[in-house]
Amino acid sequence: MRASRFTSIDLALLAVAGVISGVIFTAAWTIYNVSEVLAGPVGARIISYGLWFMGAPLAASLLKKPLSAFLGEFLGALVETLIAPAGGITNVIYGFAQGLASELGYLTFRYRRWDIISGALAGALAGLPAVGLDAQLFGVVGTPLEMSLWVIAACVSGAIYGAVVSAAALSLRK
Amino acid sequence: MRARYRESTLFLYALGASLLAFVANSVKSLILPSLINGILGFASGSKKIPQKLLAALLVLNAWGAFINGLYFHNVGDEIVSIQAVTIRSGAVESFLILTLRFFLIVGSTLLMLGLVNVRDLIRSLERDLRVPSGIAFSIAYAFRLFPLLSKDLSEIRIARKERGFTSVVLSPKHLRSILLPMLNISYERAVWGGISAELRGLRLRKVSGRKPLGLGDVIILSALALQWVISLYS
Numbered sequence: 001m002r003a004s005r006f007t008s009i010d011l012a013l014l015a016v017a018g019v020i021s022g023v024i025f026t027a028a029w030t031i032y033n034v035s036e037v038l039a040g041p042v043g044a045r046i047i048s049y050g051l052w053f054m055g056a057p058l059a060a061s062l063l064k065k066p067l068s069a070f071l072g073e074f075l076g077a078l079v080e081t082l083i084a085p086a087g088g089i090t091n092v093i094y095g096f097a098q099g100l101a102s103e104l105g106y107l108t109f110r111y112r113r114w115d116i117i118s119g120a121l122a123g124a125l126a127g128l129p130a131v132g133l134d135a136q137l138f139g140v141v142g143t144p145l146e147m148s149l150w151v152i153a154a155c156v157s158g159a160i161y162g163a164v165v166s167a168a169a170l171s172l173r174k
Numbered sequence: 175m176r177a178r179y180r181e182s183t184l185f186l187y188a189l190g191a192s193l194l195a196f197v198a199n200s201v202k203s204l205i206l207p208s209l210i211n212g213i214l215g216f217a218s219g220s221k222k223i224p225q226k227l228l229a230a231l232l233v234l235n236a237w238g239a240f241i242n243g244l245y246f247h248n249v250g251d252e253i254v255s256i257q258a259v260t261i262r263s264g265a266v267e268s269f270l271i272l273t274l275r276f277f278l279i280v281g282s283t284l285l286m287l288g289l290v291n292v293r294d295l296i297r298s299l300e301r302d303l304r305v306p307s308g309i310a311f312s313i314a315y316a317f318r319l320f321p322l323l324s325k326d327l328s329e330i331r332i333a334r335k336e337r338g339f340t341s342v343v344l345s346p347k348h349l350r351s352i353l354l355p356m357l358n359i360s361y362e363r364a365v366w367g368g369i370s371a372e373l374r375g376l377r378l379r380k381v382s383g384r385k386p387l388g389l390g391d392v393i394i395l396s397a398l399a400l401q402w403v404i405s406l407y408s
Contacts, residue, residue, distance in 0.1 A: 006308055007368065007372070008311075008368040008369070008371045008372040008376050008377075009364065009365055009368030009369065009372075010368070011308050011309075011311050011312045011315070011368065011371075011376075012312075012315055012364035012365070012367040012368035012371065013361070013364045013365075013368070014312045015311075015312040015313070015314075015315035015316040015318075015319060015364065016316075016319060016357075016360040016361070016363075016364045018312060018313070018316040019316040019317075019319045019320055019323055020323065020353070020356060020357070020360070022316070023323065023327075029234065030234070033234050033237060033238055036238070036241055037241065040245075041245060062357075062361070071309070071312075075309075075312060075313065075316065078313060079313075079316050079317075079320075081283060082287065082292055082295075082317075083320070086231055086234070086280075087279070087280075088188070088192055088276075088279035088280040088281075088282065088283035088284075089185075089188045089189050089191075089192045089279065089282065089283045089286075090192050090195070090196075090279050092189070093192065093193075093196075136196055137195065137196055137275070138242060138272060138275075139199075139242075139246065139247065139268060139271065139272070140242065140246055141246065142246060160346055161346060161349075164346040164349060164350050164353075165353065167350065168350050168353045168354050168357060169357060171354065172354075172357055172358055172361050
């Protein structure tokens with residue numbers, strides 16, 4: 001396991017991940033609302049949910065340190081709350097839960113893999129708390145089959161966007 | 175005399191009010207806290223956040239709540255029938271609950287944002303709630319980067335247009351082609367920003383002592399507690 005102490009450069013990179021994620025999270029609201037009308041609940045989750053899970057794989061791929069996934073997602077949610085309060089402070093609650101779930105993705109590999117696969121897994125795992133919190137807050141509770149489809153759609157979307165953002169971060173010229 | 179309050183108390187207030195939205199699940203229990211926070215929040219938030227954005231938020235939320243009610247809760251007595259769409263009592267109740275939750279969550283957040291400066295809020299989170307100073311630095315640095323990244327993004331969009339590509343993100347592939355140059359520029363900036371912060375003694379910086387609780391804090395926290403009591407017992 002690599003040293004978990006964050007240097008000033010790590011903290012600055014975390015800020016970069018936070019602000020980029022915050023901007024993407026804010027844009028995701030419009031994408032979600034439009035796609036829900038055009039593609040229904042499952043389509044909307046596939047198209048847009050992964051955008052809200054990108055903070056964790058982005059930060060983790062840049063920093064490659066334990067807790068970076070959690071902090072990236074949480075910071076992105078905090079920035080989203082402070083720049084455009086579409087979801088209010090619940091964004092922070094979502095960010096906290098999704099960040100913890102994504103962190104599990106990297107923990108699964110004992111913090112040894114920071115590639116596209118671990119990024120996709122981190123993105124996919126964030127789908128579980130997102131659907132759970134949707135059920136609690138927005139009353140989005142369907143039949144067991146519907147719920148399973150939503151979880152799968154959120155996880156697939158998370159995996160796709162997680163892989164994309166990890167690939168982008170890993171191909172940086174450093 | 176002006177009642178003094180910590181900026182972090184308003185953060186706790188917004189968090190507490192948002193948690194209430196998770197717990198309360200009927201129109202009766204949500205109506206009073208939602209109206210109070212909605213009216214106060216939109217009045218104070220409109221000073222700092224563009225009114226067009228607030229109007230767009232309201233429209234998007236109403237649309238989302240309507241679609242949500244129609245998809246998931248369209249049961250019970252028939253209220254109105256428009257061509258092939260029949261709206262039932264369950265959909266209307268769900269729409270009302272979601273709209274009230276929106277007012278409670280967004281209203282309390284706008285109230286916080288309207289009354290505090292983001293920089294003061296970050297400082298207060300570090301000083302009064304003991305948020306780790308590294309995290310506080312990251313949040314503060316993110317806000318410093320925000321205008322720079324907005325400028326980078328608009329330049330990338332211009333470059334894409336000149337090359338005949340769309341400036342709007344339509345697929346994960348498009349997203350990657352926008353993300354990559356932004357990350358490349360930001361990475362370089364963050365490395366030198368981090369070195370600069372280290373050289374200026376970020377690690378040696380001491381966090382000032384907690385600000386004592388003022389009358390304003392007591393009023394804010396009492397208002398939050400009162401809303402919880404009213405909501406839970408109604």
